[in-house]
Each structure stands twice: as C-alpha cells, then as structure tokens.
Amino acid sequence: MDFAWKIVKREGHGTHNHSLVVYEEGHRGINGLSPRAKNLIRQMNNAHAKPKVIMPAVQTEYPDDHPNMRHIYNYKDKIRRDANEGRNPAQQFLHLEKEHKYVQWIAVEEGSRAVPHAFVSHPSMVEVLRTYPLVIGMDTTYKTNKYGFPFLEIVGVTPTNQNFLIAYAIMKDETADSYRWVLEKLKMLLGASVSPKEILTDKEPGLLKPVAEVFPNTAHLLCTWHINNDVEARVGKICGNKLNGEYFKNGVWKRIMNATSEAVYNAVVADMEENWSRWSAIMTYVHGTWLKHKEKFVRYETNKVLHFGNRTTCRVESQHSVLKSWLGRSHGALDTVFRKVHAAVENQFIEIKNRLECSRRKHGVKYNGFLFQHLTGRVLHHALHLILEEQKRMWELSVEVYERCGGALLTTHGLPCACTIFTANQCGVGLYIDLIDPFWKTLRIREGANIPQFLEETAQDADHFRVLVDEVLNSDVAVIRGISSLIHDELHREHAGHVKPDPNVSRRGRPPNDRNSTTRNLSHVEHVRRSGSRGRVRGRGRGRVHSEARPTGIYSSSSSFSLGTFTSVDHLAGHFKEQIPNLIYPFLCGFNDVDGDGNCGFRCIAHYGYGDEARHREI
Structure with a gap:
C-alpha cells in the first residue's frame, strides 16, 4: 500500500473547471453514430445521396445519436477508404473497371506510372x-476532376431519340x-x-485530322x-457592333x-460578297474558317448523309449536363468520377430499355x-x-409534291419522303416495312443490322488469337514468359502500381470564385452578348420579324446614326407595321x-440630321 497512488481534493477546488454540456451534438464524448445509423448512411451513400440529404434522414431516424455533418463526412470518407483497401485513386479506378467488366484502355507516361489518358466504356453501352x-x-x-483534365464524352443515338454514353475519355490535353x-x-x-455513318463534333482543331485518318469512310459533320x-x-x-453580328447570322x-x-x-x-465587300476581314474569316469546310455543315451537302436529324452537338451538351448533375463537384479523384459516371450510365440504360419496350x-x-x-x-x-410530320408537309406541298419534295427525309433519315407517302395514299395501301431503314426497326438490343x-x-x-497462342506455346520458354x-x-492493370496524374496547370473552365463548381464558363459569343448595352429595348410582342434578326443597318460603330435617339421598332403600333413593305x-x-x-417629311429629315425636328425650317 505504500506504493499505491491516491487522489486528494484540494480545499477550494471541488468544482468543474469547464461549463456543463448544453448542446450534445457538439460534444465528442456524448454524440456519435450507432451501427444502425451507419448502415443507413452506407445505403444512402451507395445511392449517391449527398451529405445534406443524408443528414436529415439520420436525424429523423436516430435522433438519440445527436449527429452532425462532420459525422456524415467522416463516415463517408471511412467507407471510401475501406473500399479502396489501401489502393491509391488510380489503382482503385482500374480495380473498379475490372470489377464491373468495363472495356478500358490506359496510356502510361514513360519514366513514371502516371495515367495521362484513360478510355472507359460500360459493358452494357458496348x-x-x-x-x-x-x-x-x-x-x-x-x-469534372481534381486534375483539371479534359473529359471527352462519346455519345450515341438510339432510334427512340435517346442519348447513350458510348464511352468517356480522360485526357491530359487536347492535342x-x-x-x-x-x-x-x-x-x-x-x-x-x-x-x-456520321461523326459529329464542333470545330476542335485537334479533332479534324484524326477523325479523317481513323474513320476515312465516315462523314464528319460540324455542329x-x-x-x-x-x-x-x-x-x-x-x-464593332454586335447587332451587325446578329444581322449577318440571321x-x-x-x-x-x-x-x-x-x-x-x-x-x-455571291450575294454576300457583293453586299459585305466593304468588310474584307469578314470575307477572309468566313471563307478561311468555315466555307472551306462547307461539306461538313451546309444543308445541301449534309442532306447526302444518313445522319438521322443530328446536325448539332446538343445531344452531347445534354449528356454533359446529366454527367455533372451526378458528379456534383469539380474536384473528384479518378475513382470517385468512375463511381458517379457508372451510376449515371446504369440509370441511362434502364431508360433506354423502358423506351424500347414502349414502342413494342x-x-x-x-x-x-x-x-x-x-x-x-x-x-x-x-x-x-x-413520318407523320412528313405527311403534313406532303399536304402543304399539294399537287407540287413530286417537284418540291427533294427526298431529304429518305437520304438523311432512311424514312419515306413526302412523294413516297403521297403515292402510298393514292394507292390506298399504306407504307411497307421495307421502306424503313433497319435502324428504326431494331427494337431489341443485340439484334441490330x-x-x-x-x-x-x-x-x-x-x-x-488461338493461332497466336499456339505460336507462343511452340516458342522458347523465355518467349512464353515474356x-x-x-x-x-x-489484364491486371490494378496491380501494376499506377499512380494518379499530376494536375494540369493549364486547365480550362476553373472559375476563380468557386473551385467546387462544375458549371461551365461562358462561351465567347455569350461574353459578347452580355458585354455593354444592346442599344435598344427588347420588345415582347409578336412582330413579323424576330428582334434578334433586326439589324442596325450595315453601319459601323463610328456612324453618326444613333439608335438611342429613336424608339425601338418593337414598340411600333401594329397597324403601322402592316403598311411597311416586308x-x-x-x-x-x-x-x-x-x-x-x-x-x-421635313421634320423627319431634321430629326435625323440635326437631332431636333423643330429645326425643320432649316431644311
């Protein structure tokens, strides 16, 4: 007992040295997550619910746990670390691909095990x-990712008019x-x-030549x-006047x-070159940038391509939006991006099957x-x-249907055009299945033409491959080993010791005020439209000419004509509009x-020339 220790309360010090707990949610010794609460978090995390959604569910089901947001984040992080089993993000990315039987290729930088390029395709989407x-x-x-790498989405089209993500590629650059x-x-x-039949892109400089080289027999159209x-x-x-840009475009x-x-x-x-000849820079731009690629976007050229109505990349832009709604943030690691995209693709595949069955x-x-x-x-x-819409066009063409049809729907969609529908109507036999392209008749996946x-x-x-295997087996044992x-x-990339890539310092799209946002930056034309005053009041009435198409005349910005001294034509009374020639x-x-x-008449001239109609006597 001589060596035992004891606690002695000093006189005058028998009170707590801190205040008692008021809010249990903030006390680490009292609050925490019960096993049932953790199981709920795990289930909701697997469903890709955000912490702000998980928190109310846990609070409602298990209020005695006194949870807070830090508990949710910490346990989500633990779930991820347990799933990774010590693998780094690059290795876990490759492990998940193999686990879900993805078709994937990666490129590895020489001198390191970093992954600069990855091509990934879901087996169902294949x-x-x-x-x-x-x-x-x-x-x-x-x-889309913490490395600042561009994220290339490759999108296909089903006959149900739906998109599907063929594959995605994470690339170090856009060369x-x-x-x-x-x-x-x-x-x-x-x-x-x-x-x-068609590959559709925007005019990305790095894409034009590779598309022609890899797919020489495919029409490459521009958005x-x-x-x-x-x-x-x-x-x-x-x-120097953005209204002239609108006028030229429209x-x-x-x-x-x-x-x-x-x-x-x-x-x-020829008409453009005559009327816009004073703007030589415009002519140089139009001919040098676009018209030399006219076969990729002008209608009479694209009408020769079986594109099924796809002349813009709006489908891909829509896929971007779907992707980012699942990602939720812009700094996910490789494995995080994979899990989110995988969930989005699984959901997309269900919707495709649902729409196909509806048609059946x-x-x-x-x-x-x-x-x-x-x-x-x-x-x-x-x-x-x-076909129903083309039938309406047939009635509009009336007796001139054979002369004015053009057959565009047949060549671009593989569907009966107006004159074919007219013939079927006249004969009273309807349209036969042989007139329909096989694309539209494929109602089951794995049964396409x-x-x-x-x-x-x-x-x-x-x-x-069997021939190659036999050849290897007949070789020296050293060759077999190699x-x-x-x-x-x-086949086992996840065990090759790959590491995550270094961040791209020349990244695009990262906003300075919100490093977590996935929202894209404004395009060049959106900056132009937002900058400065438009010089007119936008009307909301239904005039004969859309306000976007109305020019300022072909005046330069230095012209003495100022629209600010006039009232917008959008406010012109309807009975006056009808008297103005189209x-x-x-x-x-x-x-x-x-x-x-x-x-x-004199007052109009005085107002235009002097800015004051009262000076009409000086005319």
Missing part, C-alpha cells in the same frame, strides 16, 4: 453501340495525338468491319449551333447554311391510320412521328413619331 453504331457525337467538357489515341480505341471497340454562335460573335467584333449566313443546292449556295455566297407494346392512337398499318409495333415511335458483322469479326478475332508477363500486365422592315432600326403639321 452492346448498345454495336446495335446502334451509325451516329456518334463527341465533345469535351471541363471541371491531335490525344484525340487520335481516343479515336483508335473507339475504332477498336467498333471493329474493322463497321463504320458510323451548326457552334458555327452560328462563332459567326455572330466574330462578325460583331469585326464590325440573314445571309442563315441562307448559306440552309442552301438546298449548289446553285443556291453559289448565288447566296404501345401503338398510339395517332398511328392507327391505314398509312401505318404495316409499321405499328415493328417500327420505333419516333420514326412514326417523323450490324450484329452479324460483329459476330463474324469476333469469331475471326478469336481464331486469330508474352505471359505482357498479357498479365494488360422587304424594308428587316432593315429598320427605330422610329420617331414627329408632329403631323404638314411638314412631317
């Missing part, structure tokens, strides 16, 4: 691609070599015997939406884009007419809708209602 391989769109988005690497992997995914925006912004900048440029024949195209280009099971009242009697239940609803080619090529590839090592490393109306910039004292 099957959808091989069923519907005809249209492929691709575009790059940013603010031609990087795009070529991605396109070669896409070609390997498709196989040598199948080529898309008309991006083209129009670029033309509007550039012309407005050259003129006037002569629109006529060039929509030219239905080479003769019409040449005539409109439901016929729709509006498709009950004799015209569709051979098609309902055998052709996708979206195709029937397009190109599937036999895929199966045949797969068998050939398997036979070729090739076995190569195959093992290729040819003149698009060129009006504003109006002024002078006194009607018999000198109105």
Whole structure:
C-alpha cells in the first residue's frame, strides 16, 4: 500500500473547471453514430445521396445519436477508404473497371506510372453501340476532376431519340495525338468491319485530322449551333457592333447554311460578297474558317448523309449536363468520377430499355391510320412521328409534291419522303416495312443490322488469337514468359502500381470564385452578348420579324446614326407595321413619331440630321 497512488481534493477546488454540456451534438464524448445509423448512411451513400440529404434522414431516424455533418463526412470518407483497401485513386479506378467488366484502355507516361489518358466504356453501352453504331457525337467538357483534365464524352443515338454514353475519355490535353489515341480505341471497340455513318463534333482543331485518318469512310459533320454562335460573335467584333453580328447570322449566313443546292449556295455566297465587300476581314474569316469546310455543315451537302436529324452537338451538351448533375463537384479523384459516371450510365440504360419496350407494346392512337398499318409495333415511335410530320408537309406541298419534295427525309433519315407517302395514299395501301431503314426497326438490343458483322469479326478475332497462342506455346520458354508477363500486365492493370496524374496547370473552365463548381464558363459569343448595352429595348410582342434578326443597318460603330435617339421598332403600333413593305422592315432600326403639321417629311429629315425636328425650317 505504500506504493499505491491516491487522489486528494484540494480545499477550494471541488468544482468543474469547464461549463456543463448544453448542446450534445457538439460534444465528442456524448454524440456519435450507432451501427444502425451507419448502415443507413452506407445505403444512402451507395445511392449517391449527398451529405445534406443524408443528414436529415439520420436525424429523423436516430435522433438519440445527436449527429452532425462532420459525422456524415467522416463516415463517408471511412467507407471510401475501406473500399479502396489501401489502393491509391488510380489503382482503385482500374480495380473498379475490372470489377464491373468495363472495356478500358490506359496510356502510361514513360519514366513514371502516371495515367495521362484513360478510355472507359460500360459493358452494357458496348452492346448498345454495336446495335446502334451509325451516329456518334463527341465533345469535351471541363471541371469534372481534381486534375483539371479534359473529359471527352462519346455519345450515341438510339432510334427512340435517346442519348447513350458510348464511352468517356480522360485526357491530359487536347492535342491531335490525344484525340487520335481516343479515336483508335473507339475504332477498336467498333471493329474493322463497321463504320458510323456520321461523326459529329464542333470545330476542335485537334479533332479534324484524326477523325479523317481513323474513320476515312465516315462523314464528319460540324455542329451548326457552334458555327452560328462563332459567326455572330466574330462578325460583331469585326464590325464593332454586335447587332451587325446578329444581322449577318440571321440573314445571309442563315441562307448559306440552309442552301438546298449548289446553285443556291453559289448565288447566296455571291450575294454576300457583293453586299459585305466593304468588310474584307469578314470575307477572309468566313471563307478561311468555315466555307472551306462547307461539306461538313451546309444543308445541301449534309442532306447526302444518313445522319438521322443530328446536325448539332446538343445531344452531347445534354449528356454533359446529366454527367455533372451526378458528379456534383469539380474536384473528384479518378475513382470517385468512375463511381458517379457508372451510376449515371446504369440509370441511362434502364431508360433506354423502358423506351424500347414502349414502342413494342404501345401503338398510339395517332398511328392507327391505314398509312401505318404495316409499321405499328415493328417500327420505333419516333420514326412514326417523323413520318407523320412528313405527311403534313406532303399536304402543304399539294399537287407540287413530286417537284418540291427533294427526298431529304429518305437520304438523311432512311424514312419515306413526302412523294413516297403521297403515292402510298393514292394507292390506298399504306407504307411497307421495307421502306424503313433497319435502324428504326431494331427494337431489341443485340439484334441490330450490324450484329452479324460483329459476330463474324469476333469469331475471326478469336481464331486469330488461338493461332497466336499456339505460336507462343511452340516458342522458347523465355518467349512464353515474356508474352505471359505482357498479357498479365494488360489484364491486371490494378496491380501494376499506377499512380494518379499530376494536375494540369493549364486547365480550362476553373472559375476563380468557386473551385467546387462544375458549371461551365461562358462561351465567347455569350461574353459578347452580355458585354455593354444592346442599344435598344427588347420588345415582347409578336412582330413579323424576330428582334434578334433586326439589324442596325450595315453601319459601323463610328456612324453618326444613333439608335438611342429613336424608339425601338418593337414598340411600333401594329397597324403601322402592316403598311411597311416586308422587304424594308428587316432593315429598320427605330422610329420617331414627329408632329403631323404638314411638314412631317421635313421634320423627319431634321430629326435625323440635326437631332431636333423643330429645326425643320432649316431644311
């Protein structure tokens, strides 16, 4: 007992040296998560619920745990660390791909184990691609990962008018070599015997040459939406007046884009060169940047391509939006990005199957007419809708249907055009299934028109691989060891010691005020539209000419004409609008209602020249 210790309370010190607990949520010794609360967090985390959503659920179900947000974040982090089992983000990324049987390729930097490029495709989407391989769109988005790498989405189109994510690629940069690497992997995914009818992109400099090299038999179209925006912004900048950019885009440029024949195209280009000759910089820009690629966007050229109505990359932009709604933040690691995209793709695949089954099971009242009697239940609803719209066009063309039809729907969509529908109506037999492109008749995944080619090529590839295996087995044991090592490393990348890439210091799209945001930055044309005053009041009425199409005249910014001294034409009374010739109306910039004292003509001139109609006596 002499060596035992004891506690002695000093006189005058028998009180707490801190205040008692008031809020249990902030006391680490009292609060915490029970096993049931942790299980709920795990389930909601697997469903990709955000912490701000998980917190109310835990608070409602287990109020005695006194949880706070730090508990939620800490336990989510523990779940991730337990799942990684000591693997770094790059190794976990490769492990998850193998676990979910993804088709993937990676590139490894020489001298390091960093992963600068990765191409990833969900196994279900590979099957959808091989069923519907005809249209492929691709575009790059940013603010998706902590490394600042561009995120390339490759998107396909189903006959139900839905998008599907064929694959995505995380690239270190956007050079031609990087795009070529991605396109070669896409070609390997498709196989040598199948080529898309169309690849749709914006005018990314690094993409133009690789697309032509890797897919020489595929039409490469450029997004008309991006083209129009670029033309509007550039012309407005050259003129020093953005309203002139709108006028050019909605006037002569629109006529060039929509030219239905080479003769019409040449005539409109000649008209542009005559009326805009004073702006040599515009002519240089238009010819040097766009018209040399006219076969990629002008309508009479694209009408030769079976593009199924896809002339813009809006589908890919829509896919960007879906992706970022799942990501939720812009600084996820490789494994985090994989898990979020995987969940988005799984959800997308369910929606595709749902829409396909609707076309098989439901016929729709509006498709009950004799015209569709051979098609309902055998052709996708979206195709029937397009035929119905073409039938309306047939009635509009009336007796001139054969002369004015043009057959565009047949060549671009693989569907009966107006004159074919007219003939079917006249004969009273309806449209036969043979008139429909196989794309629209494929109601089951793995049963597309190109599937036999895929199966045949797969068998050939398997036979070729067996020949190689036999050749290796007949070689020296050293050769067997070397090739076995190569195959093992290729099949088990997660064990190869790869590391995450270094952040890209030249990243694009990172906003300075919110480093967690996934929202894209404004494009050039959006900056132009937002900058400065538009010089007019936007009307909300329904005039004969859209306010975006109304020019300021072809005046330079230094002109003495000032729209600020006039009232916007949008506010012109309707009965006055009707008296203005259609040819003149698009060129009006504003109006002024002078006194009607018999000198109105002189007053108009005085107002224009002097800025004061009262000086009309000086005219």
